[in-house]
Amino acid sequence: MDAPSFCCSCAAPLDLSDRHPVCTACGRTHYRDPKVGVGVVVLDPDRRLLLVRRGVGPGKGLWALPAGFVDADEDPRAAAAREALEETGLVVEVGAVVDVYPGVPGARGGASFFVAFEAEVVGGVLQAADDALDARFFGPDDLPELAFPSTEDAAARVRTVTEGQL
Ligand SMILES: [Zn+2]
Incomplete structure (x- = not known):
């Protein structure tokens, strides 16, 4: 599955180093739900x-x-x-x-x-x-x-x- 690179709340780049990407600006965790x-x-x-x-x-x-x-x-x-x-x-x-x-x-x-x-x-x-x-x-x-x-x-x-x- 393709992973997003930017936050869908504030459009800042995501920190992709963790299992769940975290926004570098607002701190939102981006969980990737299964299809x-x-x-x-x-x-x-x-x-x-x-x-x-x-x-x-x-x-x-x-x-x-x-x-x-x-x-x-x-x-x-x-x-x-x-x-x-x-x-x-x-x-x-x-x-x-x-x-x-x-x-x-x-x-x-x-x-x-x-x-x-x-x-x-x-x-x-x-x-x-x-x-x-x-x-x-x-x-x-x-x-x-x-x-x-x-x-x-x-x-x-x-x-x-x-x-x-x-
Ligand atoms: Zn954000």
């Missing part, structure tokens, strides 16, 4: 995994779970459902947490950490939109090039775990 990514693990009746081809970085052109950032004051599950609808046209009901993943080091514009949820399709029509170039279900032996460790992990879980669990 939270959320995504959904959606399976079709044949236990194929829903993936989108990313139109933006990081991982542009590669395939990943439908995902995006949680807005300020937004419920994480609501954010995951919103992103799924925006990117795939599918209305999903978001369930349990599959896992929480650290951010990908060096991935500019990426999340600080990523929460993947189980989700079930309850409506809509599959069609890629927003910042997804394509959206499709893939079987375990038919996977495209995956973008992130979280995508790899979701695909591995779908392959290895018994039905009804992830």
Whole structure:
């Protein structure tokens, strides 16, 4: 994540030597809040995994779970459902947490950490939109090039775990 160099209160330079930058004029501490990514693990009746081809970085052109950032004051599950609808046209009901993943080091514009949820399709029509170039279900032996460790992990879980669990 890019760190600011100047104070957002008084525009003086920040002392960047500490873990949290401190304004050299007004003394304000500038905490860097994490960017939270959320995504959904959606399976079709044949236990194929829903993936989108990313139109933006990081991982542009590669395939990943439908995902995006949680807005300020937004419920994480609501954010995951919103992103799924925006990117795939599918209305999903978001369930349990599959896992929480650290951010990908060096991935500019990426999340600080990523929460993947189980989700079930309850409506809509599959069609890629927003910042997804394509959206499709893939079987375990038919996977495209995956973008992130979280995508790899979701695909591995779908392959290895018994039905009804992830
Ligand atoms: Zn200041």
